Amino acid sequence: xxxxxxxxxxxxxxxxxxxxxxxxxxxxxxxxxxxxxxxxxxxxxxxxxxxxxxxxxxxxxxxxxxxxxxxxxxxxxxxxxxxxxxxxxxxxxxxxxxxxxxxxxxxxxxxxxxxxxxxxxxxxxxxxxxxxxxxxxxxxxxxxxxxxxxxx
Numbered sequence: 001x002x003x004x005x006x007x008x009x010x011x012x013x014x015x016x017x018x019x020x021x022x023x024x025x026x027x028x029x030x031x032x033x034x035x036x037x038x039x040x041x042x043x044x045x046x047x048x049x050x051x052x053x054x055x056x057x058x059x060x061x062x063x064x065x066x067x068x069x070x071x072x073x074x075x076x077x078x079x080x081x082x083x084x085x086x087x088x089x090x091x092x093x094x095x096x097x098x099x100x101x102x103x104x105x106x107x108x109x110x111x112x113x114x115x116x117x118x119x120x121x122x123x124x125x126x127x128x129x130x131x132x133x134x135x136x137x138x139x140x141x142x143x144x145x146x147x148x149x150x151x152x
Contacts, residue, residue: 022104025063026106029063035057037054040054040056042054048122049120050120050124052116052117053114054114055112057112058113061107061108061109062106063104063107064104064105064107066102066134066135066138067099067102067135068132068141070100070101071118072097072098072117073099073115073117074095074115074116074117074118075091075093075115076114076116077094077112077114078110078111078112079093079109079110080108081108082108083103083107102141119132
């Protein structure tokens with residue numbers, strides 16, 4: 001990690017990382033032994049809400065998906081080092097923060113941890129929910145943003 005730090009409340013925040021650096025980390029992680037996160041992901045549905053819950057074992061680093069919308073990130077339990085809109089934060093759950101659109105997070109579980117993301121939707125189809133809230137790449141996200149602004 002970098003030694004450039006700042007403080008937000010009681011949290012120590014390290015410098016921000018670019019999209020390219022997060023993608024480089026993701027590529028490097030693919031070279032390491034993998035943990036099957038599908039077995040550690042739970043899906044919950046209630047009236048108008050979908051919640052994805054991910055258990056991350058201690059010592060495991062994961063990268064998240066590129067969310068199209070502003071959303072909540074919930075650290076339900078455990079301690080993580082996670083990239084946020086403000087930089088890398090050490091967070092011990094329970095804790096909640098807002099993630100802005102277009103952010104791809106990296107998360108290292110210092111202890112066993114549970115990370116959750118709720119989304120407003122009536123759908124219970126995971127593929128449909130993924131299309132609604134997740135961009136497959138930063139390029140696709142940028143194209144979609146330009147199209148919404150009337151550009152090509």
